Amino acid sequence: MPTVRLRDASEYPEPARRLFELSRQWFDYDFKEPPAMSRVMAWDPHFGGPHGRAMKRAMADGEFSRGEKEMVAAAVSGANACTY
Amino acid sequence: MSGDDGWYEAAFVVGITNALNVVADGLGAAVMAPVEPDSAPPDVAAVFAEIRGFYASAAPGGALGGGEIPTPFGIIAHDAAYLADVWAAVKRAFTDRRLTRRLKTALAFAVSLTTRSAFGTAFHLAELRRLGVGEGGIREIIGVTQMFSSYTKIADTLQLSSDMADIAPVDRTGVPNAGAG
Numbered sequence: 001m002p003t004v005r006l007r008d009a010s011e012y013p014e015p016a017r018r019l020f021e022l023s024r025q026w027f028d029y030d031f032k033e034p035p036a037m038s039r040v041m042a043w044d045p046h047f048g049g050p051h052g053r054a055m056k057r058a059m060a061d062g063e064f065s066r067g068e069k070e071m072v073a074a075a076v077s078g079a080n081a082c083t084y
Numbered sequence: 085m086s087g088d089d090g091w092y093e094a095a096f097v098v099g100i101t102n103a104l105n106v107v108a109d110g111l112g113a114a115v116m117a118p119v120e121p122d123s124a125p126p127d128v129a130a131v132f133a134e135i136r137g138f139y140a141s142a143a144p145g146g147a148l149g150g151g152e153i154p155t156p157f158g159i160i161a162h163d164a165a166y167l168a169d170v171w172a173a174v175k176r177a178f179t180d181r182r183l184t185r186r187l188k189t190a191l192a193f194a195v196s197l198t199t200r201s202a203f204g205t206a207f208h209l210a211e212l213r214r215l216g217v218g219e220g221g222i223r224e225i226i227g228v229t230q231m232f233s234s235y236t237k238i239a240d241t242l243q244l245s246s247d248m249a250d251i252a253p254v255d256r257t258g259v260p261n262a263g264a265g
Contacts, residue, residue: 001243002242002243002244002245003241003242003243027251029251035248036239036244036245036247037235037238037239037244040238040239040242040244051231051234055231055235057227058224058227058228058231059228059231062220062221062224063217063218063220063224064187064190064224064225068187068190069228071091071094071183071191072190072191072194072225072232073228073231073232074091074094075094075097075098075191075195076194076195076198076228076229076232076233076236077232077235077236078095078098078195079098079102079195079198079199080232080233080236082235082237082239082240083245083246084235084236084239084240084244084245
C-alpha cells in the first residue's frame with residue numbers, strides 16, 4: 001500500500017498533466033492512468049521535470065541502445081531490491 | 085529486447101556477478117590468501133588458463149594481460165572442483181548468446197556500481213574498456229545506474245506497487261533445449 005494517495009490524472013493541474021503526455025509518448029503506450037511513478041514525479045514539476053529530462057538523456061540511444069539500457073535499468077532496480 | 089531468454093541471461097549475469105563481488109570484496113585484500121598461479125596444482129592451473137584466456141582474448145591488449153587471475157577465482161581455488169563449477173557458470177553467463185558479452189559486462193558494471201562493490205566496479209569497468217566500449221558509452225551506463233538508483237528509492241520510499249508490467253508482451257514460447265552440458 002503506497003505511503004501516499006496517488007491522485008488520478010484529472011486531479012493534477014494542467015501544467016503537471018503535460019508530463020503525463022510526455023510519459024505516454026516515452027512508453028508509446030496508452031495507460032488508463034499514468035504510471036504511478038509518473039504521477040509521483042508530476043507532484044512537483046520543478047523536480048519531476050528535470051529529473052525526467054535527465055532520465056531521458058541517460059536512456060537515449062547512444063553507444064548502447066535504449067533497449068539495452070532498459071535492461072541495465074532493470075538490473076539496477078533488481079540490485080536495489082525494488083519491485084516497482 | 086523481446087523474448088524471455090535475454091532476461092534469463094541478464095538475471096544469471098546479475099546473480100553470478102554478485103557472487104564474485106561478495107567473495108572479492110569480503111575476503112580479498114589479504115583477509116584470505118588466493119591460490120597463486122605459480123604454485124597452483126594442475127587441475128587449478130587448467131582452470132586458471134581458461135580464465136586468462138576468457139579475459140584476455142576478447143580484444144587485443146587485454147587489461148589483464150593474460151596474467152592476473154581475478155581475485156574471487158584465486159580465493160575459491162583452494163577447492164579445485166568448486167572453482168571449476170563456479171568458473172563454468174561465470175563463463176556460461178558472460179558468453180555471447182542472446183545478449184552480447186558487451187551488454188552483459190555493462191550489466192555487471194551497473195550492478196557492481198549499485199551494490200558499491202569496489203572489486204566489481206573496477207573489474208567490469210576495465211572489461212568494458214577492453215571490449216571496446218568508449219568513455220561515452222561508460223558514462224551512459226553510469227547515467228542509467230544513477231537515475232534508476234533515484235527512481236527505485238523514490239518508489240520504495242512511497243511503497244509503490246508495480247503498475248507497468250502489462251505493457252510488455254508475454255513470451256509464450258517454450259523452454260529452449262540447452263543440452264545437458
